[in-house]
Amino acid sequence: MQQRYFFVGVGGSGMMPLAMILAGRGASIAGSDRTLDQGRLAPKFDALRALGIDLFPQDGSGITSPQQVVVASAAVEETVPDMVAAARVGAPRMRRADLLASLFNDSRVRIGVAGTSGKSTVTGMIGWILHALGRDPTVMNGAVMKNFASPDRPFASALVGQGEAFVSEVDESDGSIALYSPDIAVLNNVSLDHKSLDELRALFGDFAAKASRVVVNAGDPEAAALAATIGSDRRTTFAIEGEADLVARDLSPEPFAIAFTLESGSKRLPVRLSVPGRHNVANALAAIGAVVAAGVPVEDAASAIDGFVGLKRRFELVGEVGGVTVIDDFGHNPDKIAATLDTLMAFPGALKLLFQPHGYGPLKVMRRELVESLAARLRPGDELVLPDPVYHGGTTSREVTSGDIIADLTAQGAPARHIPDRAAAAAHLVATAAPGDRVVVMGARDDTLSQLAADMLAALATRNPE
Template sequence: MGEAKSYFFVGIGGSGMLPLALIVHGRGDLVAGSDRTLDQGRLGDKFAFLRGRGIELFPQDGSGIAGRDQIVVTSAAIEEHVPDVVKANAVGARRVTRPQLLAELFNEAKSGIAVGGTSGKSTVTGMIGWILQACHRQPTVMNGAVMKNFVGPDFPFASALVGNGEAFVSEVDESDGSIALYRPAVAVLNNITLDHKSLDELRHLFRDFAAKAGKVVLNLDDDETRFLAAVLPPEKLLTYSFRDSKADLFGSEVVEEE
């Protein structure tokens, strides 16, 4: 690992920003941030958690932007007139969006596992991360939701896991088109339904996403992903189903337990 970089997350309390900040910080880089919710005096436990992990927090008034050596990370929720953004532009700091930074880190990993689809991404990302952790693979996991299995007294906001293994597991988002930024070793696609974009746009996005992956895990119980399985090279596929016994992984006699 090279010299530590300095990152400033504008909107650090967001569901996609907080886990990414934790991952960057866990890799040894310097992390600070701001959030309008912090300025409003809300969600104190979340920000106390970040401070407890050594992440410095500032008012969202530009005071946290130290100079051009900082990398300023913003989400789609951050407007150009926010003082931190205005200050970053004024000092010439490098700016990246949350998806750009996540894709950069993900694509550097030796074994990137990207979880896509319209619904269930957070749940499946957490499940894959937990399985890899249980197998002592020490994955890095980026999620948009708190993962119950990783929650502990000192880690209540467990939406990320930082490991030193080869696997980087992340849910990836199609709503803003940023799914196109990822080059996964394994792409997991659970379902495709009408949401955010037209169905034709979604089919195109997910087909390109699958085409770039080394291996594609597809759900045959969803009509759209089943169609995708029919047009991708068979050697790239690993299919699963609870209905089709011809799938590579077929589930039957499943018992749900508490």
């Protein structure tokens, strides 16, 4: 009998690609989402319907049978009507992470991508290389992979292939990384986001211990320390301008691309990425290391990665009008934000930044590191505006707020201000942006940020008709 699943929160960045993979493998998929009930992001739900996924209000009406497996993230409260309905009809329940891990662990070639930053990009790069070389992988990503997106498939955060490889990013923030048993484990970096460094060291160390090959960033201090505990017969190291198995040298940055020379043993191979920044060079080295571990010749990997065109919301150029460039970016923790700002600062133009924090808890965890990173980079003429954190409901501790971060920054002389309402924050930047400025919308866990960036570009066009 065809397996039936009901996804509570089917439009979420972790839920949607999993639903797409199961639908592509012939399962019967239905789901609900409060964003759908609120009438927002209609194109996303149209895309799900086009895949044959039935959508219901999040009122319990879609859960009617004990034959349905109800899938929800750990964040879904038991009081949500769908969860009440599941209990009433006796439908079995699974966490999203458990279902994904079971699909991953049942695959022939399991490539798991871990690390605080860069997971989605590395996953997309690996998926693209394997796809381009005819390996037909299945890819589970938390972001839309532009290589696989098309007008009739705009939300391509998953790829359903018939090959042996299953490539997935794995999440440390909820501890679910412990569920995965990779053949090839990629560890990009280790830094603060949701958990303490001690917790992260344990989670990443256990993940690496399960793999037959670990691809690890020797240029990241925490990852390098973990690499030192892994036998040389099980590890592939990579670094930028350092000592490792895979080394990038002679970096040549462009505003929206970067080239480098890849050293692998005695080989020196030219590589050009269609995504910018030193951090993406590290991501490319991680991806190349992973596919080489899966049997791809390094020359083929270095050639194929040229065709990777990036992910939605990863330093994505929204447009340019009146001399002002608008960029949409996923930066939301100290490392990600630093990587984006460093990439931007390699070229002229003031920065006008709108950063929406992705919750009060993360602000508390990363307060000191976030302030230090921003204060070290913001220059006279730049401006950072923080609205209040995105809030999805439920109870939360508000010990550290956007106002606290701004107070810390202004005490260090950084050009930053707190404008609690997001629309007002965006309007302020639109009103003050000058020709040559780069306006950057940053943040995570809020699908409406991309629309905000597009709206800001439109508002600039109205202000500056061409």
